[in-house]
Amino acid sequence: MNVTIGLSDHQCKQMATLLNALLADEFTLYVKTLNFHWNVVGHDFKPLHDFFRQQYEDLFSFVDDIAERVRTLGGDSLGSMNKFLATTRLKEAPEKIFTSQEMLQILLNDHEALICTLREDIETSAKVGDMGTNNFLTDLMEKHEKIAWMIRSSIAK
Numbered sequence: 001m002n003v004t005i006g007l008s009d010h011q012c013k014q015m016a017t018l019l020n021a022l023l024a025d026e027f028t029l030y031v032k033t034l035n036f037h038w039n040v041v042g043h044d045f046k047p048l049h050d051f052f053r054q055q056y057e058d059l060f061s062f063v064d065d066i067a068e069r070v071r072t073l074g075g076d077s078l079g080s081m082n083k084f085l086a087t088t089r090l091k092e093a094p095e096k097i098f099t100s101q102e103m104l105q106i107l108l109n110d111h112e113a114l115i116c117t118l119r120e121d122i123e124t125s126a127k128v129g130d131m132g133t134n135n136f137l138t139d140l141m142e143k144h145e146k147i148a149w150m151i152r153s154s155i156a157k
């Protein structure tokens with residue numbers, strides 16, 4: 001069905017492609033965070049188990065919102081593990097046991113990488129002229145910045 005919201009098909013397609021790449025990144029980080037929620041051990045188990053749960057809940061809502069934004073623009077959302085893994089720019093964590101501090105650092109690195117990607121995507125969406133997506137991405141970047149701050153503050157010096 002045609003989307004007649006003042007953006008051309010080309011503009012919508014550009015944004016849907018950008019958003020699907022972001023969706024794959026967010027889904028990858030969601031699964032990594034779930035993994036750490038389940039497998040964290042140590043004296044700080046309980047606070048980190050809870051901290052990671054809050055983060056995967058947030059990430060799930062980001063994933064859902066991004067997929068629905070793709071649909072809003074008339075695109076098809078990625079929706080399979082194959083597609084997510086083929087598209088994501090983040091790396092899955094190696095299958096090994098991590099200390100809680102390593103887990104925090106891995107997640108911080110990913111959130112910071114996403115913030116840098118989002119900053120570029122915000123510029124792109126403004127150039128394309130999709131200010132709805134621009135606003136959506138700016139809001140999302142700010143949420144990642146806050147999570148990154150909280151993780152950074154939890155890393156022992």
Ligand SMILES: [Fe+2]
Nearest residue numbers: 037038049053
């Ligand atoms: Fe749980």
